[in-house]
Amino acid sequence: MGKFGPILLIAISASIWGIIAIFVRKLASLGFTPMEIVTIRVVTAVLLLGMIGLLKYPGQMKIQLCDGKYFIGTGIFSIVLFNWCYFTSINQLSLSFAVILLYTAPAFVVILSYLFLKERMDSMKVISVVGTLIGCILIAGINLKETPSMNLIGIITGLGAGFGYALYTIFGKFALVKYRPFTVTFYTFLVASITLLLFTDLFEKGSILLSRDVILYGLGLGLFPTVLAYLFYTKGLEKMESSKASIIATVEPVAATLLSVFLFKEDFGILQFIGTAIILLSVILINLPKTFFKIDNKKRLQF
Secondary structure, three states: OOOOHHHHHHHHHHHHHOOHHHHHHHHHHOOOOHHHHHHHHHHHHHHHHHHHHHHHOHHHHOOOHHHHHHHHHHHHHHHHHHHHHHHHHHHHOOHHHHHHHHOOHHHHHHHHHHHHOOOOOOHHHHHHHHHHHHHHHHHHOOOHHHHHHOOHHHHHHHHHHHHHHHHHHHHHHHHOOOOOHHHHHHHHHHHHHHHHHHHOOHHHHHHHHHOHHHHHHHHHHHHHHHHHHHHHHHHHHHOOOHHHHHHHOOHHHHHHHHHHHHOOOOOOOHHHHHHHHHHHHHHHHHHOOHHHHOOHHHOOOOO
């Protein structure tokens, strides 16, 4: 795959995640609640992955029952928990503040990777995490008039969304020790689908589910920012430290912001530009070789 292959896969996956608004906005306009949209997303994804698996990777669809804990982690504690917390936070706080709390995920990944995966905690990771968080704050922005609406439940669930978002990277890294990226992705969405179908009333929508627009946008949501994005991310994660992968994935809000500007004609101010630049610089920083910061004869500061 080469040295830059995993970096490219993570960046591509994050960019594809950034286009999710196209599908979510359309499905919301058709009358689906946020959790119903998540259910459409994961069920469509697992159906697509199941067909791909049967046709191309039948050998990768087998797992040992004792390893189900990894996919409960990625499917329930990450996908389901993250989405439930995120939408709860949005209902309790301003959208911008909920987004900022969601992107505490790289900080959680760096800490959890240090504790459970024994990845090294160095100054470059800390600086990059702080940089991506600042960049996300500037991109999302905070309307000070909305701050009185903040409350403890919103803050806790917002941080819970960031924590749940981070758990896919951690549990996924453990699962990748034994299984291929396709297997991890398939069972993640299988577990998430079963869980969400039990707790949502999606099928009560009846004939709406079979309308042309729902099928079209549901397939798009399941294929692009779900199947392809998670397969690319998991493949990149296989060959990269969890903490680095999570930091690179913060190009998602950059892609989402650019999409909103060019497709939805939303404003793009100086703060968004600075935030975008900070995120991209942080991603570059975390991927610079360590020898970049060390040269002989003490000509450059050593980190």
